[in-house]
Amino acid sequence: MAETSNRIVVIGAGFGGLEAAMRLGNSAARVTVVDQRNHHLFQPLLYQVATALLATSEIAWPIRHLLRRYRNIEVLLGTVVGVDKDVKTVLLEDGAVLPFDQLVIATGARHAYFGHDEWEPFAPGLKTLEDATTLRRRILTAFERAEREKDPARRAAWLTFVIVGGGPTGVELAGTIAELARNTLPGDFRNFDPADARVLLVEAGPRVLAAFRPELSDYAAKALARLGVEVLAGQAVTDVSSGKVALGERVIAAETVIWAAGVQASPAAAWLGLPPADRAGRVKVEPDLSVPGYPDIFVIGDTAMVMSEGRPVPGVAPAAKQQGRHVGATLLARLAGDRTPRPFRYRDQGSLATIGRKAAVVDFGWIRFRGGLAWWLWGIAHIFFLIGVRNRLAVALSWLWIHTTGSRSARLITQRDIAQRDPAAEDG
Template identity: 60%
Template sequence: MERKHHVVVVGGGFGGLACVRDLKHKDVEITLIDSRNHHLFQPLLYQVATSILPTSDIAWPLRHLLRDRPEVNTLMAEVNGVDPQAKTVSLADGDSVSYDTLVLATGARHSYFGHDDWETAAPGLKTLEDATAIRRRMLSAFEAAERTSDPEERKALLTFAVVGAGPTGVELVGIIAELAQRVLPREFRSIDTRDARVLLLEAGPRVLAAFPEDLSAYTEHALTELGVEVRAGTAVTACDEESITIGDECIPSRTAIWAAGVKASRAAQWLGLEADRAGRTPVGPELTVEDHPEIFVIGDTASVRNTDGKPVPGVAPAAKQQGEYVARLVASRLGKGRNPGPFVYKHKGSLATIGRKAAVADFGWIKLRGTLAWWVWGVAHIYFLIGTRNRVAVVWSWFWSHTTGQNSARLITQGKQGIAVPKVTQVE
């Protein structure tokens, strides 16, 4: 039998999964490689970190998603290199996988801008492990504050700092503030959780810098109404497990979360290419790397320019569009469809929530804010979830949270993952 064209996709995120999905019935063999066994709906990851949703509502086993695709082989493995000349992908365990077409959709991690030692004190939010670790740290801080008799220690335990005022940072502080102000007060006896100080720290001049200025101003006002202290225009200069420093001001805080930047995977290093400042791999109009039209790089790991010359944002819709484009282009090369031409990103709009009942939305031709924007945000996210069970589960969790004021996943699970449990001064 004639060997089928072998497509290797590294990364089971939005871009990689979209590519695998759209290569169905294209007479190819596919190997999907990911270091984890699940696909993650990252836009709702902050809701796991803040105890609104359980992990199972936003993640799906890759093997289950592809169970009806016999041409797809799924490998749970760590990739540590690519040999473009031999057309092989090297795995950490010493094995290798050959390819005819390679799609690198390996995503990104948080960037500390040269201060990687801050990661232990201020974890970022990219994986389920990150989310459960942040949830554990945040809830443990309230528990530790309940037990300490030292007022200064209690104040530090009840100070929560989020670094970075993009959508993730805004969404995190909004939910943390509502947790402290509305959900937890009746559950503690020695402390008033409403005394919690929630800080949103941004080096730039305003929150949601990618949004129009009026929506940014509305967001800052709405956060202030929730009790969030927004500090823009001053960068973080130091961070450890005891405090965070902005400019020359040191603020005692036992819980910090990093949402200030991302750094791409090592795809450029694997390919021997020079990456941009964020570690992203430069690609051409067809999302391929120079001199290797059989190698595609997509999603957060790629530096892509749209047809108007502007950079394509590192967001989930862009990654999905890139994955779908690569599938069409590969199919056309195999005589299974028309050549789609150069990649064109179609921006569908930007959304960000502010607590439980407000949001902002920018669709270019129309801007929304408040409750209506929150409904649009909710419908959009429910639509893109995978499977009826998950849609129903998320809707139910949101309904329960909004009608009762209680979160359904407020559990402290064991494990370290680099996160220190807050110190406690025993009550005398």
């Protein structure tokens, strides 16, 4: 058994935490990975589950299966509620205490409502599989309710979809919902035409995909318009309630609202008793990704405020993976007796976003693509980063089938959404 000085706890098995744990696999360390879910999630394709393009099993894998070949790693299902950085313990919700010598916090982020958490029941976000299946249920149920609705105004509300936030997630959601309505569902209903659905993308800033070059942002807006998406740039949401969205004085009747604006880091800063580094609540870290004053505690991914060459590192999957590998290498060096701090250097691998079939934007810095070529590059990149040959083949075949036929096989309404009004009770 490893010495107690080698006890390493990794909180979170997302991109960063999983990379750090795998780097420590079969080493002299005794590694414990804690996550409140039993699966690792490929978040970049989560919106495709929400819009019935992919099944949940195609973008998620059991953590135990991914780490089972590493005999020095144990996996615990549990929710962390606190960290004692001086005593070096992690407290779980069920009262269990995990001692550590080195700690890696990779707990990600959730969607943020900018002080209006009361909007969440009416405008769910998209960060987990549960979020995705909730959104899929609401989207598909909206079309089912429209089929039964006799009042034209009420039917229009059921067929209005508002996505708040014009970043990659919002753009991808808007584009694929528009394609669902115009390419997949026509012919399935008798009392209305699904192509009459309105898809509105609301962005408070002056343009969608603000992190991309202006010419790529402009292309994305035009591609969305060709799909029938109404882009409302420069307009901020001022209220969300049951069946309504307010943009200043303008009120839009919409039964389906999706939140894709802003993120809030996990409560890691509160666990550590540190002031948040920014509005998102992230933890400021040293160049080697350790917590100031606590060199044995590392924070990575969306939970950390990481600077590289004077700029914040973006909260994207490649950055989290790079940070996980860096911390894993640092801990391996420490196991060998080398505690020399190693500054993290982020390597920008480019930005990608898809708008719909045969429409995407890719920015590698030195070269930029848009249109069909960018769409193929986007697809190849995402398939490459999936885990396992089976999942790569499954996703590739699903995309090929959908691209060829327009049919989406994952159009399943599962479970009851208690946050929404009960149709049975209403129709009684």
